[in-house]
Amino acid sequence: xxxxxxxxxxxxxxxxxxxxxxxxxxxxxxxxxxxxxxxxxxxxxxxxxxxxxxxxxxxxxxxxxxxxxxxxxxxxxxxxxxxxxxxxxxxxxxxxxxxxxxxxxxxxxxxxxxxxxxxxxxxxxxxxxxxxxxxxxxxxxxxxxxxxxxxxxxxxxxxxxxxxxxxxxxxxxxxxxxxxxxxxxxxxxxxxxxxxxxxxxxxxxxxxxxxxxxxxxxxxxxxxxxxxxxxxxxxxxxxxxxxxxxxxxxxxxxxxxxxxxxxxxxxxxxxxxxxxxxxxxxxxxxxxxxxxxxxxxxxxxxxxxxxxxxxxxxxxxxxxxxxxxxxxxxxxxxxxxxxxxxxxxxxxxxxxxxxxxxxxxxxxxxxxxxxxxxxxxxxxxxxxxxxxxxxxxxxxxxxxxxxxxxxxxxxxxxxxxxxxxxxxxxxxxxxxxxxxxxxxxxxxxxxxxxxxxxxxxxxxxxxxxxxxxxxxxxxxxxxxxxxxxxxxxxxxxxx
Amino acid sequence: xxxxxxxxxxxxxxxxxxxxxxxxxxxxxxxxxxxxxxxxxxxxxxxxxxxxxxxxxxxxxxxxxxxxxxxx
Numbered sequence: 001x002x003x004x005x006x007x008x009x010x011x012x013x014x015x016x017x018x019x020x021x022x023x024x025x026x027x028x029x030x031x032x033x034x035x036x037x038x039x040x041x042x043x044x045x046x047x048x049x050x051x052x053x054x055x056x057x058x059x060x061x062x063x064x065x066x067x068x069x070x071x072x073x074x075x076x077x078x079x080x081x082x083x084x085x086x087x088x089x090x091x092x093x094x095x096x097x098x099x100x101x102x103x104x105x106x107x108x109x110x111x112x113x114x115x116x117x118x119x120x121x122x123x124x125x126x127x128x129x130x131x132x133x134x135x136x137x138x139x140x141x142x143x144x145x146x147x148x149x150x151x152x153x154x155x156x157x158x159x160x161x162x163x164x165x166x167x168x169x170x171x172x173x174x175x176x177x178x179x180x181x182x183x184x185x186x187x188x189x190x191x192x193x194x195x196x197x198x199x200x201x202x203x204x205x206x207x208x209x210x211x212x213x214x215x216x217x218x219x220x221x222x223x224x225x226x227x228x229x230x231x232x233x234x235x236x237x238x239x240x241x242x243x244x245x246x247x248x249x250x251x252x253x254x255x256x257x258x259x260x261x262x263x264x265x266x267x268x269x270x271x272x273x274x275x276x277x278x279x280x281x282x283x284x285x286x287x288x289x290x291x292x293x294x295x296x297x298x299x300x301x302x303x304x305x306x307x308x309x310x311x312x313x314x315x316x317x318x319x320x321x322x323x324x325x326x327x328x329x330x331x332x333x334x335x336x337x338x339x340x341x342x343x344x345x346x347x348x349x350x351x352x353x354x355x356x357x358x359x360x361x362x363x364x365x366x367x368x369x370x371x372x373x374x375x376x377x378x379x380x381x382x383x384x385x386x387x388x389x390x391x392x393x394x395x396x397x398x399x400x401x402x403x404x405x406x407x408x409x410x411x412x413x414x415x416x417x418x419x420x421x422x423x424x425x426x427x428x429x430x431x432x433x434x435x436x437x438x439x440x441x442x443x444x445x446x447x448x449x450x451x452x453x454x455x456x457x458x459x460x461x462x463x464x465x466x467x468x469x470x471x472x473x474x475x476x477x478x479x480x481x482x483x484x485x486x487x488x489x490x491x492x493x494x495x
Numbered sequence: 496x497x498x499x500x501x502x503x504x505x506x507x508x509x510x511x512x513x514x515x516x517x518x519x520x521x522x523x524x525x526x527x528x529x530x531x532x533x534x535x536x537x538x539x540x541x542x543x544x545x546x547x548x549x550x551x552x553x554x555x556x557x558x559x560x561x562x563x564x565x566x567x
Contacts, residue, residue: 028548030550038535039533039534039535040532040535040538040546040564041535043535079550166552166554169513169514170513170514170552210552210554211541211543211545212541212554212557213554231551231552232541232547232551232552233517233547233548233550233551233552234541234545234546234547234551235545235546235547236545237545237546240543251546251548252548252550252551253548253550380512382498382512445515445519446522448512448515448519449511449512449515449518449519449520449522449523450522450523450526451522451526452526453526458510458511458523460498460512461498462498463498463499463512463513465512465514
């Protein structure tokens with residue numbers, strides 16, 4: 001006893017020299033704050049759900065109350081009706097409730113434009129980070145910080161954010177305004193040197209650029225202790241060690257909470273020990289799983305409001321809108337007309353299988369449109385030759401997956417003819433389709449990937465992604481209601 | 496910038512439009528694999544054996560592998 005007493009100060013000094021730091025992390029939640037079935041994770045038990053995540057975070061935090069950081073690597077808001085209808089506000093409110101310390105700005109944070117992103121950053125009680133977003137004068141937006149300094153158990157920690165430079169190419173210019181995204185490798189070394197001069201002993205990078213890019217960055221940039229990644233939706237179940245940098249990422253859609261436990265030398269900031277297994281904890285949300293009551297109330301508040309939002313009338317039809325998977329349908333015509341109007345393309349194609357319900361004449365609610373077009377399909381426009389369009393129409397004429405609904409052209413099909421020669425006549429506007437001419441065509445991303453064997457869509461040129469088809473359909477209805485679409489002979493099937 | 500990128504599914508090259516995701520690569524390669532992934536019958540992994548989501552983005556040269564969940 002007396003010996004222990006004698007050595008106690010020495011033991012205490014040794015203990016103080018080592019800091020326990022717990023990093024709890026998520027990424028790419030994409031608005032998934034409600035539990036859902038993800039069969040690749042669990043066939044029957046729901047996963048995800050912010051209330052369940054909040055409970056797990058509070059339990060983990062209890063284990064190391066003074067040494068925990070709660071971080072997000074971006075793409076938090078866009079992706080589900082409950083988040084989209086409120087432009088991400090439910091997610092921010094939940095993150096505030098869970099006491100997040102910081103998040104980086106993902107490319108999808110720009111989906112609703114700069115003004116919405118600014119509003120979200122102002123509503124957050126934690127900083128939005130990105131060290132590589134600048135305007136033409138190399139200035140960052142005032143509401144996005146390059147980094148933040150935090151102290152845990154006496155350890156001064158610098159937390160940087162970076163956003164994938166792919167945002168330059170993949171996000172519409174109007175959405176990112178005057179901003180562009182620099183190569184992180186060129187930005188970070190100087191920044192890291194600067195924070196070390198400020199006294200930072202430990203550097204964390206919240207990186208929204210995908211696992212492979214994170215690993216490359218860890219190899220090329222010195223001085224980063226931990227990269228908390230996002231963007232590639234990768235479930236990094238065992239942390240990757242590159243030199244002295246640990247790289248982690250927690251899947252997507254709120255399925256996992258990343259838990260990285262570190263023992264750090266206070267003086268040097270060097271990592272002495274780290275989690276090597278079970279770096280991800282499933283967010284299970286079955287009836288027997290625990291949840292946080294405060295977070296549940298926030299989710300419920302918005303869930304209840306969805307019913308009201310979904311009941312809103314967004315248009316009107318004077319006729320029943322009826323699907324006909326193997327024939328031209330008035331609802332197919334209407335959807336394709338909306339697609340063509342949204343993009344300015346000459347021709348629009350939509351697979352009948354993507355149109356999921358009929359709508360009776362009368363007022364059209366938002367819920368009906370979500371039932372009609374439940375898939376989050378994006379418009380994609382491309383140049384196709386007349387020959388490629390003929391191939392597409394021939395595939396449709398096999399009737400293997402139902403007919404393609406169209407706008408901008410008329411086609412006559414004879415199903416008595418052998419496959420490959422069933423398309424008898426095609427006109428675009430008032431002229432016959434010219435196999436050698438190039439036409440601007442718009443379709444959905446499923447078909448553009450060659451879905452339902454429409455291989456010719458994969459050969460387009462000058463391809464440009466557009467908006468969600470559902471959103472454009474809503475805009476079209478708002479503008480043109482009441483609508484009276486009729487089957488008008490766009491697709492004639494003989495005999 | 497090129498319209499299309501090449502990614503690899505089970506070591507076979509697949510050409511997809513820039514900006515497309517894991518699910519598009521599967522649809523383009525073999526739609527039945529996409530449907531199997533939706534049903535949880537297979538999972539998609541990267542070259543390190545980590546699972547990736549169907550909405551995960553792809554870059555030039557990304558490698559994807561399918562694995563049956565029955566093997567787990």
